Amino acid sequence: MSGPGGRMMMGPAERSMDFKGSGKRLLGQIAQDRGRLWGMVAAVVGSVGCSVVGPKILGQATDLVFAGIIGRQMPAGITKEQALDGLRAKGEGGMADMLSGTDFTPGEGIDFGAVGVVAIWALVVFTLAGLLMLVATRLSNHIMNGTVYRLREELQGKLSRLPLSYFDRQKRGEVLSRATNDIDNIGQTLQQTMGQLLNSLLTIVGVLAMMFWISPLLALVALVTIPVSVFVAAKIGKKSQPQFVAQWKSTGALNAHIEEMYSGHTLVKVFGRQKESAAVFAEQNEALYRASFKAQLVSGIMQPVMFFISNINYVLVAVVGGLRVASGSLSIGDVQAFIQYSRQFSMPLTQVASMANLVQSGVASAERVYELLDAQEQEPDAEVPERPEQIRGQVTLDKVAFRYEPDKPLIENLSLTVEPGHTVAIVGPTGAGKTTLVNLLMRFYEVTGGEIALDGVDIAKMTREELRGAIGMVLQDTWLxxxxxAENIAYGAAREVTRAEIEEAARAAHADRFIRTLPDGYDTVLDDEGAGVSAGEKQLITIARAFLSDPVILVLDEATSSVDTRTEVLIQKAMARLAHGRTSFVIAHRLSTIRDADVILVMENGAIVEQGTHGELLDAEGAYARLYAAQFAQAVAEVD
Structure with missing residues (x-):
């Protein structure tokens, strides 16, 4: 597919997946909010610490209750050792071994006062854990929103620094998908994983420490399943990550197709391409469905597998713990606490595993965003920019050369001087380099050789803002x-303008009459497609916008292509009046519109083959005369 100037359009850039690199960059984005990040870490550590201590406290309450029940069944006035000896004498050695780990007093029941104190402590600890987690969640939301905010700012700034060539190579919907869907997915991933992931990892560490404190043997039993969990998580993650990359790539392709078909829906219907469009949509939608299904299917296996491993862990701890209680090595409260810790240990492992698919999806989107952020930018403005003492509008091209592709020259050795206030018309066949010449003047592209000067100053040494501020441009493709x-017209001014100035510009462009016929006049609301006004009326609005900017140089790229003949004549008269004292570049296919130009340039294959006035070029009977004759013959044929 060809772009401006006949160059080839290229698809989205491809590169290998870099999960580790993109993940590190995303963590770097998060780490920019260090104050809140350290606050969140402290709150999570405190919350996890309280949550981890809680089961141990509850285990003490269980021991107190159990000791009271046992003590009430024993005769008063004897010691614990005497009671255990009595059980052994009766042949109940197993019971005696189990009770040896219990701190009971024969003849005394449950100490409800001590149980109450322990319960209060447990309530305080768990309440504090909840409050600290609330603080951590709030800080996490601040960090997450700040990260996404900064990413959007970086992306917006990047888009403003990218050269026009980048957008020529990329589908618009693909770029929009990265700036919207992928950024939203990153935000959603951070929201669902950031605080919870840290909480889960710290819980694993804290619970493991408590488990070793209570019983190293049981802790080692619980750890048996960890290598299995890690192995399963790594295997599933490795298989699911490419699927998430494919999912978001398919999303971008589908969005690009939808955007193209929506913006051109009229042409799709005119040429009867609804079935073809629907077929392409169905194909890309199917590709997105397959990629999403595979990604979710593979990553979805993670949670049930981890849950199964967790249950195996639970059974092992229960069996070994029961044997340790029976031998008197552990109290029932310790085993109860340990079983709770076992659950607490397995749950965050399962959570971390289940969050893996979210993390993979988020990092896949981050990679696409960073790919855009890493795209080559346009050359920066000069550190010490130059500017003309007075911008009068003299434009000089000195041996200018340009090529879109290194091996395909488009413009070679082009020299031209345009005096202030002169109107220069540029004509020639499609692909001759007419629009490219204007793009070079605006510095949308940089010349590959030679120099373009404005009032004696190389435009490459000026800031783009100052250069473009001196130029008003009206394109064939209108943009509203x-x-x-009124707001659309005022967009062309770099300052606040009054309604009177807006209306004056509209009158100059002969747009005032049709605007006043609309229900709300200048306050009529347009959408981004300009629905409600014709193509010619949209063209008039954009011309009024250019007039309001009061430029030194006017660039009109087929600016009257969408208006009727009568309006075109009126616009030509208005432009002739407004062009007084301004340098004007007019690109036109209809040669009847440029008869009064001070000089007409005829371009072929990137070179100026003829230049002169309308009459001089007709007398020369060269390329311009042939173009004029061809259009005249066409006009006669249309009349006939």
Missing amino acids: FGGTI
Whole structure:
């Protein structure tokens, strides 16, 4: 597919997946909010610490209750050792061994006062854990929203620094998908994983420490299943990550197709391409479905597998713990606490595993965003920019050369001087380099050789803002944004303008008459497609916008291509009046519109083959005369 100037359009850039690198960069984005991050870590550590201590406290309450029940069944006035000896004498050695780990007093029941104190402590600890987790969640939300905010800012800044060539190579919907869907997915991933992931990892560490404190043997039993969990998580993660990359790539392709078909829906219907469009949509939708299904299927296996491993861990701890209680090595409260810790240990492992698919999806989106952020930018403005003492509008091209592709020259050795206030018309066949010449003047592209100067200063040494501020441009493809007609016209001014100035510009462009016929006049709201006004009326609005900018140089790229003949004549008269004292570049296919130009340039294959006035070029009977004759013959044929 060809772009401006006949160059080839390329698809989205491909590169290998870099999960580790993209993940590190995303963590770097998060780490920019260090104050809140350390606060969140402290709150999570405190919350996890309280949550980890809680089961041990509850285990003490269980021991107190159990000791009271046992003590009440024993005769008063004897010691614990005497009671255990009595059980052994009766042949109940197993019971005696089990009770040896219990701190009971024969003849005394449950100490409800001590149980109450322990319960209060447990309530305080768990309440504190909840409050600290609330603080951590709030800080996590701040960090997550700040990270996404900064990413959007970086992306917006990047888009403004990218050269026009980047957007020529990329599908618009693909770029939009990275700036919207992928950023949203990163935010959703951070929201669902950031605080919870840290909490789960710290819980694993804290619970493991408590488990070793209570019983090293049981802790080692619980750890048996960890290598299995890690192995399963790594295997599933390795298989699911490419699927998530494919999912978001398919999403971008589908969005690009939808955007193209929506913006061109009229042409799709005119040429009867609904079935083809629907077929492409169905194909890309199917590709997205397959990629999403595979990604979710593979990553979805993680949680049930981890849950199964967790249950195996639970059974092992229960069996070994029961044997340790029976031998008197552990109290029932310790085993109860340990079983709770076992659950607490398995749960975060399962959570971490289940969050793996979210993390993989988020990092896949981050990689696409970073790919855009890493795209080559346009050359920066000069550190010490130059500017003309007075911008009068003299434009000089000195041996200018340009090529889109290194091995395909488009413009070679082009020299031209345009005096202030002169109107220069540029004509020639499609692909001759007419629009490219204007793009070089605006510094949308940089010349590959030679120099373009404005009033004696190389435009490459000027800031783009100052250069473009001196130029008003009206393109063949109109662009309107969602807002009133008055706001669309005022968009061309670099300062606040009054309604009177807006209306004056509209009158100059002969747009005032049709605007006043609309229900709300200048306050009529347009959408970004300009629905409600014709193509010619949209063209008039954009011309009024250019007039309001009061530029030194006017660039009109087929600016009257969408208006009727009568309106075209009126616009030509208005432009002739407004062009007084301004340098004008007019790209036109209809040669009847440029008869009054001071000089007409005829371009072929990137070179100026003829230049002169309308009459001089007709007398020369060269390329311009042939173009004019061809259009005249066509006009006669149309009349006939």
